Structure formats: C-alpha cells, structure tokens
Amino acid sequence: MIEIRINGRGGQGAVTTSEILAIAAFKDGRYSQAFPHFGVERRGAPAMAFCRIDDKEIKLRTHVYTPDYIIILDPSLLNLPDTLNGLKNSGIIILNSKEKYIELEKKYKIIYVDATQIALDIIGKPIVNTAVLGALSKKTSLVSLNALKDAIKEKFSGELADKNIEVLQKVYDSTN
Amino acid sequence: MIEIRINGRGGQGAVTTSEILAIAAFKDGRYSQAFPHFGVERRGAPAMAFCRIDDKEIKLRTHVYTPDYIIILDPSLLNLPDTLNGLKNSGIIILNSKEKYIELEKKYKIIYVDATQIALDIIGKPIVNTAVLGALSKKTSLVSLNALKDAIKEKFSGELADKNIEVLQKVYDSTN
Amino acid sequence: MKKLLSFGTRSCAGCPASLAVRRILEAVGDNVIIVNGTSCLEVTTTQYPLSSWNVPYIHTAFECTGAVASGVESALKKMGKDTHVVAIAGDGGTFDIGLQSLSGMIDRGHNVLYICYDNECYANTGLQRSSATPYGAATTTSPPGKFSIGNKTFKKPIVQMLAAQKVPYVATASLAYPDDLERKVKKALTIKGPKFIHILAPCPISWRFDSSETIHVARLAVETGMWILCEIENGKIKINVTPSERKPVKDYLSLQGRFKHLKDEDIKKIQEKVDDDWKAYKKY
Amino acid sequence: MKKLLSFGTRSCAGCPASLAVRRILEAVGDNVIIVNGTSCLEVTTTQYPLSSWNVPYIHTAFECTGAVASGVESALKKMGKDTHVVAIAGDGGTFDIGLQSLSGMIDRGHNVLYICYDNECYANTGLQRSSATPYGAATTTSPPGKFSIGNKTFKKPIVQMLAAQKVPYVATASLAYPDDLERKVKKALTIKGPKFIHILAPCPISWRFDSSETIHVARLAVETGMWILCEIENGKIKINVTPSERKPVKDYLSLQGRFKHLKDEDIKKIQEKVDDDWKAYKKY
Amino acid sequence: MKKVIEGSHAVAEAVRLCAPKVIAAYPITPQTHIVERLSKMVADGQLDSEFLCVESEHSAMSACIGAQATGVRTYTATASQGLMLMHEMLHVASGMRLPIVINVANRSVSSPLSIWNDWLDAMAVRNSGWVQLFVESSQEALDTTIQAYKIAETIHLPVMVCIDGFYLSHTYEPVDIPDTVAGYLGDYKPKVVLDPKNPITQGMMAGPKAFQEFKEQQHRALLSAKDVIKNENREFNKKFGRIYGDGLVETYNMESADYAIISMGSVCGTIKHILDEKKISDIGLIRIKTYRPFPNKEIIDLTKNLKALGVLEKDISFGIGGALWADVKTFVDKPVSNFIGGLGGRDIQIEDIVKIFGTIRKEEENIHWVGSQLKK
Amino acid sequence: MKKVIEGSHAVAEAVRLCAPKVIAAYPITPQTHIVERLSKMVADGQLDSEFLCVESEHSAMSACIGAQATGVRTYTATASQGLMLMHEMLHVASGMRLPIVINVANRSVSSPLSIWNDWLDAMAVRNSGWVQLFVESSQEALDTTIQAYKIAETIHLPVMVCIDGFYLSHTYEPVDIPDTVAGYLGDYKPKVVLDPKNPITQGMMAGPKAFQEFKEQQHRALLSAKDVIKNENREFNKKFGRIYGDGLVETYNMESADYAIISMGSVCGTIKHILDEKKISDIGLIRIKTYRPFPNKEIIDLTKNLKALGVLEKDISFGIGGALWADVKTFVDKPVSNFIGGLGGRDIQIEDIVKIFGTIRKEEENIHWVGSQLKK
Amino acid sequence: MDKKFNEGAWAEPGTSVKNKTGSWRTFKPIVTDRCVGCGTCTKFCPEGAIKIVEKNGKKKAEINYDYCKGCLICLKECPFKAIEKEVEK
Amino acid sequence: MDKKFNEGAWAEPGTSVKNKTGSWRTFKPIVTDRCVGCGTCTKFCPEGAIKIVEKNGKKKAEINYDYCKGCLICLKECPFKAIEKEVEK
Numbered sequence A, B: 001m002i003e004i005r006i007n008g009r010g011g012q013g014a015v016t017t018s019e020i021l022a023i024a025a026f027k028d029g030r031y032s033q034a035f036p037h038f039g040v041e042r043r044g045a046p047a048m049a050f051c052r053i054d055d056k057e058i059k060l061r062t063h064v065y066t067p068d069y070i071i072i073l074d075p076s077l078l079n080l081p082d083t084l085n086g087l088k089n090s091g092i093i094i095l096n097s098k099e100k101y102i103e104l105e106k107k108y109k110i111i112y113v114d115a116t117q118i119a120l121d122i123i124g125k126p127i128v129n130t131a132v133l134g135a136l137s138k139k140t141s142l143v144s145l146n147a148l149k150d151a152i153k154e155k156f157s158g159e160l161a162d163k164n165i166e167v168l169q170k171v172y173d174s175t176n
Numbered sequence C, D: 001m002k003k004l005l006s007f008g009t010r011s012c013a014g015c016p017a018s019l020a021v022r023r024i025l026e027a028v029g030d031n032v033i034i035v036n037g038t039s040c041l042e043v044t045t046t047q048y049p050l051s052s053w054n055v056p057y058i059h060t061a062f063e064c065t066g067a068v069a070s071g072v073e074s075a076l077k078k079m080g081k082d083t084h085v086v087a088i089a090g091d092g093g094t095f096d097i098g099l100q101s102l103s104g105m106i107d108r109g110h111n112v113l114y115i116c117y118d119n120e121c122y123a124n125t126g127l128q129r130s131s132a133t134p135y136g137a138a139t140t141t142s143p144p145g146k147f148s149i150g151n152k153t154f155k156k157p158i159v160q161m162l163a164a165q166k167v168p169y170v171a172t173a174s175l176a177y178p179d180d181l182e183r184k185v186k187k188a189l190t191i192k193g194p195k196f197i198h199i200l201a202p203c204p205i206s207w208r209f210d211s212s213e214t215i216h217v218a219r220l221a222v223e224t225g226m227w228i229l230c231e232i233e234n235g236k237i238k239i240n241v242t243p244s245e246r247k248p249v250k251d252y253l254s255l256q257g258r259f260k261h262l263k264d265e266d267i268k269k270i271q272e273k274v275d276d277d278w279k280a281y282k283k284y
Numbered sequence E, F: 001m002k003k004v005i006e007g008s009h010a011v012a013e014a015v016r017l018c019a020p021k022v023i024a025a026y027p028i029t030p031q032t033h034i035v036e037r038l039s040k041m042v043a044d045g046q047l048d049s050e051f052l053c054v055e056s057e058h059s060a061m062s063a064c065i066g067a068q069a070t071g072v073r074t075y076t077a078t079a080s081q082g083l084m085l086m087h088e089m090l091h092v093a094s095g096m097r098l099p100i101v102i103n104v105a106n107r108s109v110s111s112p113l114s115i116w117n118d119w120l121d122a123m124a125v126r127n128s129g130w131v132q133l134f135v136e137s138s139q140e141a142l143d144t145t146i147q148a149y150k151i152a153e154t155i156h157l158p159v160m161v162c163i164d165g166f167y168l169s170h171t172y173e174p175v176d177i178p179d180t181v182a183g184y185l186g187d188y189k190p191k192v193v194l195d196p197k198n199p200i201t202q203g204m205m206a207g208p209k210a211f212q213e214f215k216e217q218q219h220r221a222l223l224s225a226k227d228v229i230k231n232e233n234r235e236f237n238k239k240f241g242r243i244y245g246d247g248l249v250e251t252y253n254m255e256s257a258d259y260a261i262i263s264m265g266s267v268c269g270t271i272k273h274i275l276d277e278k279k280i281s282d283i284g285l286i287r288i289k290t291y292r293p294f295p296n297k298e299i300i301d302l303t304k305n306l307k308a309l310g311v312l313e314k315d316i317s318f319g320i321g322g323a324l325w326a327d328v329k330t331f332v333d334k335p336v337s338n339f340i341g342g343l344g345g346r347d348i349q350i351e352d353i354v355k356i357f358g359t360i361r362k363e364e365e366n367i368h369w370v371g372s373q374l375k376k
Numbered sequence G, H: 001m002d003k004k005f006n007e008g009a010w011a012e013p014g015t016s017v018k019n020k021t022g023s024w025r026t027f028k029p030i031v032t033d034r035c036v037g038c039g040t041c042t043k044f045c046p047e048g049a050i051k052i053v054e055k056n057g058k059k060k061a062e063i064n065y066d067y068c069k070g071c072l073i074c075l076k077e078c079p080f081k082a083i084e085k086e087v088e089k
C-alpha cells in the first residue's frame, strides 16, 4: 500500500489533488482512498489531505502518518516544522517550486515542478493540483497519464477540464 | 388507613376539597395525602380527587380504588356509571343535594348537605368544598371542625377564608 | 352537511377555540388538511381513540406547526393534489415557541393558511404568560404582587411583524364578527403563498369571566379598540371596523378577572397605548 | 491600548466578520461581555486553548444567542453590575435558527445590543442558503441548474420585522462606512433595552470575489442601493446615506461569482426590487 | 415548619431557600405548579430573583447557562417535551461544567402525546452528563433539591432532580420546610466567570488533541459525585435530621431477603407499603436514588447474596429493554427480570406489585409489561 | 457503475435512487456534502423532490413528519447539534410509526464544540425508537441507505443510517452505484395518510388506558426489525451481490479466535486491516451493524466460547461507561473490557488497536481511555 | 388493539360524538317561543349544538342537549332574548 | 491538563497571538513612501495588523507581518495608492 500526503494551504486544492489522484489510481485498475485532514482553518492556513493506493481493497482508515510521498503545493510550507513529518526514509517529495532545495535533496528525492507558473499561463489562476500530479505521473509509476486525464474529466467539466488536461500534458511533457 | 374519593366536575373544586381535608387531618395530628386524578378534561367534565388519612406515615401512592368515603359535589354525578365505583360495603357517601336518594340509602350510608344553597347564600358562588367537609366533620370522626377552620385559613386568605369558615360553621351547626 | 368539527369536544363550556374552528371550517370546507400545534384545541379534540375532526388532521408537537404544514404542503404539491393546508395554533405556539417555524414557512413561501387563535396565554397548561399576554394581565407566571403589576410587557405585535415579513395576506378577526371572520378565511384561500389570520379568542377560564360572555368580551375588544379588525394585503392595510366612538378600555378590562387588580393609572396607560395604536394604524 | 480582538484569528484573509468585530469593539470598549452564536466568527476566534478575545466572551450553541444574552444580562442586573452585553451572531443564527431566541429577548426587554453580521449564507459550514441569501445567489443548497435560478426567495426583511416588534433602536451598517458603524454602536449603547444592528458582511469566500475587494463590495452595496444605511428609532426611520445617483445593481452583482449565472432578466428583477425598496423606505 | 403542601410547592420552597438569582422557565404540565409558585414568590418579594418567561425550554436552559457563566446561581424546571427540546443545551451545560439545578416533573414523551407520569423523559437524556437523582416523596424532593445545589457546586456539574409527575408534583402531604439553609449551603463562589476584569473565554471549540480529555474529565467528575452525594446525605442529616439511605441507594426490608426489587421514585413508597402490610420477608427493596452516576458497586454488593432480582421501571429503551434493567444487568450476574410498567400514567397497583413479587421468586429472566393488554 | 466518489455522494446517490418526494435539511458539518449534492440533483432535474431549506433541524424532522404522514417518502440528514435539536421530533416520528430515513454523519456533541467524528450524537438519541445502523464503508453507506427505506416501510418505523463523519462522509473510495433500485424497493404505499377522502386523525394524545400498549407495540415492532434486516440483507445480496454479515452483526477472523473485539462503523476497517496485516489468529472482530434493535442473541451466541472481549467505542455514557460496552455487558457474562477512544476526532491509530489487543488478552475488565493524556 | 401493531395512534373521523358532553351542564338553556329562528345563536355556539328547524311552518332554534355544555352564550347573544335558563338536574 | 479536572474548556484572553497567521500570505503588502499616514487602511484591515507610527517626524502605516494575511484590502483601499504587493517567499 502506498500512502501519500498532500500539503497545501486552505484554498489551494490539497483535497482536490488527493481526490483526482484516487480517481485516477482506480482508473488504472487499483484500489484507492482519498480524504482530507479536516480542520476549521480557513483559506490561507496550512491544510492537508491524504491518499492511499493499493492492489487490494483498502480497509485501513487512520490518518496517514508515514507517507511514501509528500506532495507540497507551495514551497513556503517548507518553512513550517510539520510539513515533512513522517516521510519515510525512501520517501519522495513532489514540490511545486521554481527553485531547488539543495539541502533537502541530500535527505530526500525531490521532484520539482513549477506548477504555479504553468497553471497561471494556461488556466490564468494558480490552480496547481493537476500540474503536480502530472509530474508525479511522469516520474513515478503511481498513476498513468491517461488515468489522470480521465479523472480530470470526471472531476471537472467543460473548459476547466480542458485547461487542466492541457496543464497536465504540458507538465508531463516538460518534466524530466 | 382511610381512603376518600371526591367526585365532582372540573371547576367545582374536587381537588381543593381533598387538599383542605388533608391539611386538616394533619392539623389533627394524623398523616394525610391528597392528590388529583388528573385528566385533560375541562371545566364541567367529571373530575376526581383522592385523599388518604392514617395514623402512621403514608407511603402508598396508587390511586384510590376502594374508598371508605365518597364525597359527591354534585348530585347529577350520580347519573354517571362510575361515580360510586369501588366504594367499600361499609362505605359512606357525603352528598351535596337538597333531595334524598332513598334507593341508594338502602345500600350505603348517605350524609346529605345542601352545600350549593349554603355557599350561594354566604359566598355568593356555588363553591361547595368547605360545606361538604363541614358535614363530614360533624357526622364522622375523620376530621375536626377546628382543624378544618385552620386548614381553610391556610389555603385561602382574607374575606374568602372568612366566608368559607362561615359556611363551614353553618353546615356544621345545621347538619344532624 | 356533516359537521367538520364534530360534537363531543372536551373543551370548557364557552370555549373560544372550538368556536373559532367551527367558523373556520365552515369557510374552508372539507378539502383541507388541518395541521395543529399542541394547545387547548389539540388536547380537547383528539384523545385516542376519539377524534372530533371530520377533516384530515395532524398534530405532532408544540413548536413546529409551520414546519409540519410546510411538509404537508410540499407532499401535496408533489402528489399533484389541490388540497388546502390550514395550520391552527394558539398564541403560545405562534408568538413564542413556534415563531421561528412560522417565519421559516413564510420565508419558503409555502401555500398554507396559518391561523392563530389567541387567548393571550398558555391556556392548556393553566394560564401562563405568553408574549401575547396584554399589559397588566394576571397570569400564573406574571402574577400581580407587591413587586409586580402583573404582566409587564405589551403584546408582541405579531401582525405587524408578519406583515413586515411580506406575508401577502395578514388579517385579524373576531368571534363576535363571524361573517367577517369567514369572509377573511375564504379570501385568504384564494391567495397563493403563506397567509396569516389572527383571531382574538377570549377564554372564560384564563381571562376569568362567565362562560356566557365569550362573545360579549370579544365584541367589547373591538368596540374599545383593543382589537383592531383589519386586513393587510401586500403591505396595504384596511381597517374593517372603525367604532364611531371607541368605548373606554375600562369597559373591556373590568369584565375580566385577570385585570381586576389594576389601578386607574394602569388602566390609563393601557388606554393611551390603544389611542397610540389607532393613530399608528391610521397613518400606516 | 490592548487590542480587544487580538491577533491570530483563524478567519480567511479579507474576512468581514473579523473586521466587523474590530470596529464594534473599538466603539464598545472593554466594559462588555460578548455573547456569540456558533458561526465563522466563533470558530475562527476560539479554539482551545487559544482565544482571540480580550473581553469576556461566551459561546454556547448556534440558535440561542438571544437567550444566552438574556441570561447574562439578568445575572449582571442581579449582581448590580453595569457592564454592556453585546450579542453577535451571523445571519443564519439571526434570521433562521436563532430568530425565536432573539424575538424572545426583545419581548422581555433585555438591555442587550444584538449585532448581526450578515454574509448572506451559512458560511461556516461552507456556504449554504439562509433566509438572508439574496434572490438569485448561488449557494450550495440553492445551486443554479436546469430547474433552478439559484436562490428563489428575496432576503428576509429582518430590520423591518424587528422594527415592527418595536425594538427601540434598529440600524443597518456597512464595513465601508466604519465611522458610521462605530457611531451607531455607541449610540445603541446609550439606549436602554434591546437594540439591533445589522451589518452587511461581504465574504470573499462565499460571495466569490477577491479577498482585497471586501470593502469595495461593501461600498458598492450601498452605492447601488442594495444595502440601505438607516436607523429606526422608536419607529422613525432615518436614511443615513442616500446615493445622489444610485449605481445599477449590475455593478454590484457582476463583481461576485455567486451571481455570475444570472441572466439579464434576473438582474432586472433585482433592480426593480431595489427600486421598490427605496420607494417604500422613503414613504415609511 | 411542617405543613401539608403540594410536592411542587415543596420544591419551590427548596428553591426559595437556595435563592438562585436567575430563574428561566417555560410552562409544561406537570411542572407548572413549581414555576408558578416561584413567580408568585418573586412578585411578592419573597425571593429576590429575575424570573424569565422564556419562549421555549431550549432558551430556558440557554438563559441559565448564560447567567450561571456570568456568576450567579440559576434554576429551571421542565418535563417531557420540554426536556427533549432542551436536550442539546443539557450537553452544553454539563460540558461547560456549570452547576445548574433543574427539577424534572417526570412525564412521558410523545407520540402519542401523554401528559402523564413515567420516566421516558429523564431516561432519554441520561447520556447528557448530568447528575440524575430520583426521589420518593415531597420531603425528599425538597431536601434533595437543596442538596442538589451543594453537589453541583462541589463537582462543577449540573444536577437534575426527578420527581414523578402528579404522583409527587401534584400530591399534598406533610413536608418539613427548613427555616434557612444558610449553615448548609454557602454563597455561590465560582472561579471561572464572565468578568471584564478578567476577560476569559468560555464555551470554546476543542480540537482532536484536547476534546477527549475534557470528556474523560467530565466522566471522572461525574463519578466523583458518588462520594460527594454520600457525604452531603450525611451532612444534610446532621443539619436537618433527615437521611436517605446512603444517598446513592436506599434499602428496605432487605434484612432477610432472598430477592430484591429494584426501582426508583414514588412507586417505591407503594412497594414499601406492600412489604409492610403483607409482612413479606423474602423480598426487599433497593431504591436507586442516584441514577447517574450509576451506583454499580453498591448494587453489586447489595445483591451479592440474593437469588434473583426484579427491576420495576417506568420506561423502555426501545429495541433492548428497560433502561434501568439494562444498567443493573450490566453489573449484576444473576437472574434479573424486567418489569416495565406505569408508562403514560398507567397506575401501578398493589396487585401488580404482588404479581411482580411472584414472578421474581420464579428466578427467571424475562421482560414483562405490567398490566399489558396486548396478546403475547 | 463503479466509481471513486465521496462517501457523502454515495449516500446522495442512494437517496436519488430511492427518490423521496420531500427532503428537508439544515446544514451542519460533516453532513453538508450529502444535502448539497441532493440540492444540486434537484436543481438539475436528476431528482424529482421538493428540497426544503428549513430554518432548523427541529423543523427538518417536523417537515419530514408532515410530508410522510401525507403519504410520500421523505429524507433528511444531520449530525451532532442538529441531531440533538431534533431529538424531540425523533420520538414523535417513531411514535407516529413513520418510516422516515435519516443519515447521520456522526460527529461529537458540544461542549466543548467539536466538528469531528465520534458517536456521541447517535448514542445520545438511542432511546428514541429508531432503527440505528452503523456502516463501515462508503459502499455500505450506499447499500444500507437503500435498505433503510425497505426496512422502515416494512416495520413502520424510522431508520437512522450512521456514517462516521469525515472518515466516511469525506472519503473518496470506489463505490458501485446501482442503475436502479426499481426491482428491490417498490413504490411507497402507506395505509394511514392525511387525505380528505378518508379524513383520519394522526398524532393524537393517548391516556393512561392506551399509552403503554402503543409503546409495547413500538418496542415489538423494533424487535421485529431484526428478522426484517436479516432478510433484506439477503434480498439485497440477491439483487446487487453485496452482503454484510447477517445484517445485524458481521464477523471477521473469528474462526480460531479466543477473544473478540466488538466495535462499529469505520474503525472496523482499520481493525480488519491490522488483523490481516499482523496475521492475528486468536482475536476476531464482531462488527455490530445493527445497533438498535440490539442484536443480543447474536452476540451471546458469537461470544459463547470466547475467553474475553473488548468493546471499542467512540462514545461515553457519562457516569457509567461506554454505551456499547454496557449493552454488551447486559447480555454477556465474561470479562469485557471497555476501550473508549476516538472522541472529538482523535484518530484511533494502528498502535492503539495493537495495544487494545494486548489488553483484551489479559482477560481483565476495566474501562480504558484510548490514548488518554490524563494522569490516572 | 393488537391490530394496530404496525400503526401509531390514529382515529376514525368524528368519533368524539361518543363523548356526550351534555352531562357537563350546570345550567340548561331553553329556547322559548320568542325565538324567530334568526340563526344568530348558531354562529356563536361553541359546541355547534344549535340548529334551526322548521316546526309548524315556523323556524326555530333547536338545541342538542346531548352535547350542549350550558355555557349560555346563546342566551346572552340572542337578539330576541328568546333563550332562558334553568338549573340542570 | 489535569488541573482543569473541574473546569470546562476556557481560555486566557488574547492567547491567539500565538497563532502567527503571517505564514498564510501568498502576497505581501508593502507600504511605500507615498503613504501619508492618513490611517484609512487601519480601519479596513481585518487583522488589525496596521498601525500608524511616527518615523522621522512623518506618520506612516506599519504592517505587522507576523499576522498580516495578505488580503490586500489595504492596497485596494488606500486613497493614495501607497501600498504595493509582492509575492511572498
């Protein structure tokens, strides 16, 4: 079972990210589960969501304490003490950032993606969730590009879906 | 233990009758208990109240099913099937009525009192409860006249108390 | 025709609630569902296994007449049935504990005629103060005493409040004016959406007058101007009965035991309030 | 001076509720007890073990702000203390689930200033319709769709309803007019008995505008006449700001995501309602 | 002073003696006589309280919470539908640790509507964290209401004193009214209050990190009531010369008993009467006075040497059985029969109880509906 | 169709399939997503219902009662404070024998305020005469909500389907949504309705002569739900190929167990996971799906040969212990330890459960607070 | 009663006719010959116990004593003072 | 925590100062020299995070970045357009 945590800020779509990922993983023929770490904090405050992916039915319903992956939607979250909590030693970070975090790279594998810029370019708003998933898909075997596309179509509709797929494809193509 | 039931109509004061009786009995140095048979019926509908008197503490809290005495505040109640329910064989009826009920006298001892008339004369309203208790006091050893007077003073005040005591005395004096 | 409220209710002799319902049902007819809140009316007309109602009737609790009526009306709508829904509640169930439920029903625009019969107290539980109790009245929870003149607030102006919520039809009615009452009920039923009729219901027990005086007291309320017969349609008020010369409120108050402790100055205060109310109504 | 609402509330950036409270407390000072109903304000200012309040504060539940304030005020009275009681609740807690409790508080005449900050929905639970939600607005329980234009009712006229209940002082206020707001709070505190102030609270999250626009939207509400700044003292109304030329409501609506699905005819309907309201207010 | 007064008035006298500063109540049968009497006391200047005619029971409890949090003693009374309607606020009051006192004139719960006595109301709120005390007589109602303030203020939890509707609330019987409770119940001196001089925040949200501990504390505090109640039972006896078992349970005729009937409230008087009159020796009565916290240890001890028990109760926990029976069965490990009766005002008669005694002696375990008219 | 959707949306899909004509609801976290989705379905014409934005939960249940009594299927959902506020009307609904269906997205009860999951809400209303079903997964939430209508309409009692707030309501996972329930759930055909053609009276008062029998009938009807639930569990399986234990309880890993942990709801998933992962053989799980009526016989049978039990529950019945523990102890006569945890959203972690297993094996009987930070 | 095993407490319409409230009376209203059958009293009787009947070609109020509770509103309100009272026996 | 054995959940006043919401910002408002210290922005800041200070005899708005959430109301409402924004790092 793979456990993923998404760290973001209220309003940035950590929850949506986890949901799209779960939908996509299911479309890939696996079992999945996504859920928020629900608080009363408002837009702007640090927020979390969880996702589990497995080849068999997922019965476990605790929070995710020792994630295999952490997706970080906003580099400023790295300033907070808890952002990397529990990440497994072999764990992978998907980080939305223009800049590199060399110090951190010593400890963890980091996948960078400049999600904000790409989202601004294409959607016109800093909606980063599909972008980070694009990078995740490219660099890991966790979820396929096609499944993500289908998941986006299920979750969004019309223009918003199209644009998000564009973002996804762009990130996928440009990540290396 | 002596058990008494008061049968009247809503608004006629069956409950008050039982209460005055209980207060008076206690003033005579005995234990007592009074309580209504509470229904949702309104003024005019048949109504009941109960009273118990004993020389020791009264713990029993059921309704009264087999009264030793039945006080009937209104002779028309005799038309109803349940009015004499449960009266013990040796039981006594205190009946507010001008007229005699010869048939009934064959089965029960009846104490008559023209309470309505006396009350109308003195109080100006057909408030019959003290009148019937006056007759009860005169003809039985259940409760003393003085205790009833004190009870009336406790329950009513001012003119109303005075007039009720007048009624009581008058009934007491005229009953034979 | 079958009596829509049958014989044998358990209400007190001279009961204004029973009488009000007879007049209401006469106007409404039998294509109706009645929704009733806990009250004298409910308790005296339904006791298992007997019911006085010859029209479909539902009671659930005290504070939710508006909400239950909303549910009934919504179900009828979905069933495609064209049956009137008439909610009936007392003043306590309308001014106090059921106000919110009523206001919600109005807000959602349910097609319900809500009628409050107002005996100015919680009569069913034995005459406690409600916010419909008039100034100075003795009730068991606003008793007069060394430190109390009786009820110290003026009656909540429910009609104005509901008119302010833009109920399309709001009216007051009196048992002493049965034709006016029936006309208003009929008129209300022609209007789609929420409607409110407020009937003064002089209660011999709670107000302490002889049971034969119910209508007399109801009439005096109108003649002294303590009860203003009016209709407010889409915010426009129409006064139905303007006494050529209003009798002094004392005539009304002195008939009732609940006011017998009042002093002249208290009565004056009440008279002034009535005079002010008339001024306000006329201006409106 | 110590900030009476301290730093570190958990409200969203651009929150009108936090801002309203800052203005209110500036006017009230520190001799006050705050009674708050469940709402964004409560949830974002008190979470054990941290509180943002530097004045005594109590929250109990959602629907009973008026009743809790009544209890606090009664206790103070008996203790002989001269402390203000200010109740603060959202529109849901005032127009809907707390209306009855408020009306009861008014009826009993408690010396409480009750302030409703109105973000026109249940914001704390994520933007559901309340009876303060304006016509046409999209909320999660009044979503637009094939069979729905969004919210199908007009805003409940709470100010008129409470004025009709004869609250001695009722006023509306706007975050864009902070001096007017503070003046009204101060004035209200000079009046004995229940007082009500209604503050429009444009919420960037629920209304869907940028967090920097809170004041801009609040001002547009006044300039388009959708929000009428007024005071009603003992039934007499005074309009505080009359825009020389009212801007079209479209200016206000088009800034907000919640109205973006509206068609021109819907906007026309809203414009007409505003025009009518102004007529009514002027006549009043 | 000893007088024959109504149970409701006995309660009102107790409240007058404890002198709450704020009383907020809404009328409901059979609670009305209590609050009517209190209104009159206030109107006449015998009691210096604010009496709030609130617009619902939800608001009655809310106003008490507001006033108590501000720093004064409060009081309310209700029954049945009223108790149901304030249910939410019962949890708030106990969670906020406010020592409010309520009298419940126990009455059934709708639907069907019933204004008559049973315990469906109190049992439906037994999870709300209040101390729940059931009394047998008007005297005990008065005494217990006074003790309730003491208990509540000691453990910082609200207390509910249950008196059977009509059976106690509307019954006149001799009651001794103390002249004063001054030497027993001191002034109310809360520590956490709403005060501009020390502007603390009350009634907060608590997140997953802290919430559970507050509930554990609350449970502990409620359990600690057992000792407090026992103690107050003794203290009260010292001052006023009246005592009720050990405060938690009272036993009667248990000296040579092989069996016991367990019950609460006024029907225990009837049971005592029968035990006396019929000179029964093999059956005793265990009257539970303190229902919450539940006197589990006491009941285990008292029943240790018995052959079988019967629980007589005026309530039903639908889909399981009598609530009191289930509580007893939770701790007692021998045949316990359940007798559900007196619902909606059905009078439990002498013959009913005699029959119950017979069934208990059979040492079976079944649920019986007292006087049922339904086919089996 | 099998999709990854939110638990709340799974419930909404179930409701859509059952097509109640009137839905009345008031928002409260974590129930909101259910009713928001239903609003949207109505707005889009996917569901032909009146959606009433009522002004409180008390009114939500009242409106459902009114509509159901008029003759249509109804629905509402709530949680926590909302369930408390409608408590009075829960009793009215069951007493009136109206087959209303509610989903409760279980959340704690104030004070302190908590928006997070536990069962304090559902447990506080366990006396109200409703069938109470607890589910483990979103799929079960969907399936059980459909069955709820069938059960309710068969026994003429309302049904409450409890789903853990957030843990289920806000979780996305694969759910199979049936195309139709037409072959399973027929049209709603009540006999006693408000209709001018047959103008009967509903919601009456009943005096002492009749009231108790109505409650006895109601209790019997609720007990009769056991067979109905078992049957619907099988019928549903025939139509849709999914089954949950025998409908009352579900067992897991009990084949060679000496001990069992008894619990309800979503945490059972975690327990199953641990039993699997750690290949535990001496401990099994008994998941109670039907909490009311209480499956006493089933539990007695299943535990007959066990050495000891543990009850894990997210609630506390103040002054006595866990409510579920007390229920189990009422019928089971061996050491049963009580583990109270997960209150106010405290996450019950894998280590917590491992520890619980250890304690159960000790065969003691105590009340433990899972992860307590308080001193003993 | 068992037949209602699966139903709440409901009642057939108008069954309270079984409840003969005539027995509640203290005073009994008597319609005298002064009655002209104007019908006023019928609108004011809380029990609905008065109806107008034709007798010998004349309209006249008739009181249903099975249900009349004796409130005497009719007596008070009759514009022709056509109703008198007597004490009920 | 045990000390509160007999108390509900209550809090000391103003303790939320511990909750530094400055970390929530996406954009950071910067007061430029165009500021004349008119104070308008202080009445509109939902966080109460702006105060007017004297610097070199000139009044000027000062933002408390520990708590400013970056809503940019101040930027929008400043009559002198004296506030600018930058992306938070």
Ligand SMILES: Cc1ncc(C[n+]2csc(CCOP(=O)(O)OP(=O)(O)O)c2C)c(N)n1
Residues within 6 Å of the ligand: C017, C038, C039, C040, C041, C061, C062, C063, C089, C090, C091, C092, C093, C094, C119, C121, C122, C123, C124, C125, C130, E026, E027, E028, E029, E057, E081, E082, E085
């Ligand atoms: C929640 C609740 N509280 C209290 C009651 C008790 N109660 C029943 S009827 C009633 C009085 C009703 O007053 P009103 O609505 O004015 O009708 P009336 O009895 O005067 O006809 C009261 C207080 C109740 N049934 N439910």
Ligand SMILES: Cc1ncc(C[n+]2csc(CCOP(=O)(O)OP(=O)(O)O)c2C)c(N)n1
Residues within 6 Å of the ligand: D017, D038, D039, D040, D041, D061, D062, D063, D089, D090, D091, D092, D093, D094, D119, D120, D121, D122, D123, D124, D125, D130, F026, F027, F028, F029, F057, F081, F082, F085
């Ligand atoms: C009885 C009850 N029902 C529902 C809720 C859930 N709830 C908490 S706050 C809230 C919304 C409050 O709306 P409003 O009063 O307008 O304040 P806002 O959140 O918009 O600031 C709701 C529905 C609750 N706490 N209690």
Ligand code: SF4
Residues within 6 Å of the ligand: B042, C010, C011, C012, C013, C014, C015, C016, C017, C018, C040, C041, C044, C119, C123, C124, C203, C204, C205, C206
């Ligand atoms: S108390 Fe008044 S309203 Fe109630 S039944 Fe009697 S007369 Fe009618």
Ligand code: SF4
Residues within 6 Å of the ligand: A042, D010, D011, D012, D013, D014, D015, D016, D017, D018, D040, D041, D044, D119, D123, D124, D203, D204, D205, D206
């Ligand atoms: S949702 Fe609106 S009102 Fe609520 S905290 Fe956020 S900005 Fe403030």
Ligand code: SF4
Residues within 6 Å of the ligand: G031, G034, G035, G036, G037, G038, G039, G040, G041, G042, G060, G061, G077, G078, G079, G080, G081, G082, G083
């Ligand atoms: S009794 Fe009087 S009121 Fe009645 S019909 Fe005859 S004349 Fe008319």
Ligand code: SF4
Residues within 6 Å of the ligand: C014, G029, G044, G045, G046, G047, G048, G049, G050, G063, G067, G068, G069, G070, G071, G072, G073, G074, G075
């Ligand atoms: S006395 Fe009253 S009840 Fe009898 S007929 Fe006349 S009005 Fe009707």
Ligand code: SF4
Residues within 6 Å of the ligand: H031, H034, H035, H036, H037, H038, H039, H040, H041, H042, H060, H061, H077, H078, H079, H080, H081, H082, H083
């Ligand atoms: S920043 Fe602008 S609004 Fe603020 S003080 Fe300076 S000039 Fe005034």
Ligand code: SF4
Residues within 6 Å of the ligand: D014, H029, H044, H045, H046, H047, H048, H049, H050, H063, H067, H068, H069, H070, H071, H072, H073, H074, H075
């Ligand atoms: S950006 Fe917003 S929070 Fe920050 S100082 Fe400006 S107004 Fe205040």
Ligand SMILES: [Mg+2]
Residues within 6 Å of the ligand: C090, C091, C092, C117, C118, C119, C120, C121, C122, C123, C124
């Ligand atoms: Mg009334």
Ligand SMILES: [Mg+2]
Residues within 6 Å of the ligand: D090, D091, D092, D117, D118, D119, D120, D121, D122, D123, D124
């Ligand atoms: Mg709001």
